[in-house]
Amino acid sequence: MLFFPIYISYPLPVERIRLLTPSTRQLLIISALTGGLTVAGLVVLSAVGAIEWPVAVQLALSAATLAALAVTVMSVRRVDGKALRTDKRVKRQEAALTAQRDRLAALTTQVERLARAGQKNVDTVVTALGEDRVELAGHTASLNGHTVALNGHTRRLDEQSAALTAIRSALAGLDESLRRQRSSRTEYNQIEALVDLRALLQPRAPLPRLRGWAASPDVLRLLVERVAADRPKLIVECGSGASSVWLGYAVERFGGGRVVALEHDERFAGTSRDLIAAHGLDSIVEVRHAPLTEWQTFPWYDPAVFEDLSDAGLVFVDGPPEQTGPLARYPAVPLLLPHCAPDAWIVLDDTVRPDEREVAERWLREYPELSRTTYAAEKGAMIFRRSTL
Ligand SMILES: C[S@@+](CC[C@H](N)C(=O)[O-])C[C@H]1O[C@@H](n2cnc3c(N)ncnc32)[C@H](O)[C@@H]1O
Structure with a gap:
């Protein structure tokens, strides 16, 4: 009779079952108290001669068995409730997982789209790079041509410079010889003038x-x-x-x-x-x-x-x-x-x-x-x- 509300409440929402289901310890205490009260009542009843003691013993055993059964049933219900809660949590987590999976799928789609767009850009860049590379190769070839021409010019310039140096040195030589000729011409003029003067005037002393x-x-x-x-x-x-x-x-x-x-x-x-x-x-x-x-x-x-x-x-x-x-x-x-x-x-x-x-x-x-x-x-x-x- 003590556990009747528990039995009729089944099936109840898990939260209520949780509220109505006492813990194993409480069940043991309740059972012990119920058993104790029953035995005490039977002892009193047997003492006052209301019932025969073998009947009292039989009733006490019955009460103890019932209490043990109630505890077992309550434990089973409790485990059952726990299982239900676990199940619900698992379902919630599954739903969350599914939502996550959906989001992941959406993200994957997005990433794939981005990857495709990225690939396209990469392809464009690679193509452009390829064109640039071709152009660059053209420039490099033309640059090489210029370098070769420049080397030719430099060589010619060196040759001209060497020729110029030779001309300069020849000119310097000519200059020097001209200077010498001028100098010897001057010397000659002075000697000639002096000879003239001496011949004409015949100085009498040094x-x-x-x-x-x-x-x-x-x-x-x-x-x-x-x-x-x-x-x-x-x-x-x-x-x-x-x-x-x-x-x-x-x-x-x-x-x-x-x-x-x-x-x-x-x-x-x-x-x-x-x-x-x-x-x-x-x-x-x-x-x-x-x-x-x-x-x-x-x-x-x-x-x-x-x-x-x-x-x-x-x-x-x-x-x-x-x-x-x-x-x-x-x-x-x-x-x-x-x-x-x-x-x-x-x-x-x-x-x-x-x-x-x-x-x-x-x-x-x-x-x-x-x-x-x-x-x-x-x-x-x-x-x-x-x-x-
Ligand atoms: C340019 S010099 C020419 C002197 C003079 N007309 C000649 O032809 O001999 C000018 C000055 O040289 C100086 N001078 C004269 N006899 C000199 C000598 N024996 N040695 C150095 N200087 C002299 C004098 O002071 C003179 O005025």
Whole structure:
């Protein structure tokens, strides 16, 4: 009777069975209590003589058997309920698994679709790559062709460069031989001029070496030619030395005039005087010491030293030395021209130097009465002719 609600409740929802089904321990306690109460009741009933004790024992055994049966049945039901729950869980998991499988299948389909699309892209890329590779191969081939051509050009260039080097060295050789020829031509000109001078003027004493600091034979010959042609009354020389002697001899030979040499350096003025004396030209050549004084920022021979001079027919500008300052010889024309003859000649030496060329240009610009002829002398010379007539 105690387990009746349990029996009629079957079949019930698993949750309710779970609620109504006591645990094995509870069943044992309930059975023990029921058995105990039954035995106690039977003992009491037997003690009060309500029932015979063998009947009480029989009833007690029956009650114990029933309790044991009830426990067994309840255990079976309990296991059964557990099995049902497990079954339901398994079904739920199966459903979840099926859902998962469906999702997996969908994913697989998607992946396959993507894979197909990817394959298509890969195919496109591979095709494009193939085309590119073909194109690249074409470029490489053309590049190789260019490289070969370039190598050819480089080789030709090397050959041309070698040829050019050979030409350059040949040109350098020619240049050198030309320079030597020019030099030997110059040497020859100087020797020829010196031979002429010596033959014509026959100096009576040893002479200082020409060229270098002194005038070269070619310019001296030019001066002697002018003396021979014009027989100037007065020759003014800027810078004394060997040229003073040669000019003295020229005046002596072709007659008439005198030479005044302006010398800024007192020592060299003395040396030049001695030289003139040694050649017996004192009566023709006068060396005047003319210290440099400033004229319009240029240091030049003191004008007081030559203020007495007039009507010079020939002026030889060979000083002051270039070390005395820029355009050192420029004042010669501004300061000496008033002391010159109307048809005077002015010879400017060393015109291979830029300074002297600049001086010449200035003279021509500032003195229109001057005309110029360039003379191919070793150190360069220019001849200016005054023409005021
Ligand atoms: C360019 S040199 C020319 C001198 C002179 N016209 C000649 O041809 O011999 C100019 C200066 O050289 C200096 N000089 C003169 N005799 C010299 C000598 N024996 N050695 C070095 N310099 C000298 C003088 O001061 C002179 O003014």
